Amino acid sequence: MIFVIDSDEITANCVAKATQRETRVFSNAIEAMMAIADGEMPELILMEVLLMGPDGFTFLNELISYEDTAKIPIVIISTIDFGGRDLSTYGVVGVLNKDTMLPEEVFSYVEKYAR
């Protein structure tokens, strides 16, 4: 199972489609955290950091606070330009820029981290 977290419904659904896998789409971090607390452990999370409610980094801080969730690979899909900054301490394995992102780039992360 792959989680997609984005407050923009259109982008979230396009990203979900690009994974070609079973996904759950969340519009905010709280819903995603609740699903994890209920026992759903995603193989991969594809997420925007600009979210309604708690932002993406609050969510990532929460994830790295627990041994099991700290291992979940994260791909940030955002309009923010991170300029190649290393975000691996948050479990981030990749960053895609929404302005230029292609579906095959999303899929390549899925193939690599959600077998």
Added chain:
Amino acid sequence: MDVEVDNILAAAHELKQPLVDLRQLALAFDDLDDNNEKVREKMISVSDRAIKQINDLIKLKHLQGGLFEMEPVGVRGVCDEVVREVDSLLHFNNRNLYIKYPRRIAPVLANRELLKSIVYNFMLNALHYTSEETQSGLVVKSMRDEVKIEFRDYGPALPSDVWNEMRRGFIEKPKSIAMRPGTSGLGLFIASRFSKYMNAEVGAIRHRDGTSFYVKMPISQQVRLF
């Protein structure tokens, strides 16, 4: 920056998300026939251009904070990158582009991102005002202390107020250029602001059948020492 330009920047932020969504929706179409595939590619290409222009407007705001570092930049690398990006546009619209580089081009002192935006904006303008019968041009010239990047188009003449501003090397505000339909002069406005930040000079040359826009970039003295 004045209130009017500030309002444009606020609007730009608002417009970006729907454009990003439209681009993603176009990318999400499956199994299209050849004709519809062309329509899809055109939708993506148009969205890409609009997103780039919005990102340029957002960069304008960051100029005030001096956030763009200056460094020695290779002009040919920047121009080649832009040519690759506009290649699909040339193809879709049956446009031709001639490119001329000198044998050696000294690195210029610039911010790569801003220089690329200037080249991209001038290039799009040149392509817009070129027909299937004419060829837009990109010519790079090495000068004593500068490198001149020139773009030739075959569009209608610029109105005199825009000429005057171009002569001063600075476009005050984006404005509708009635004699050049299909443009708001936004590209020129952006190019002039980015040039000023980099101590470069933008200008234009009148031709009987069109206009050449240029940017003169100062050569990096840092690299010259070696």
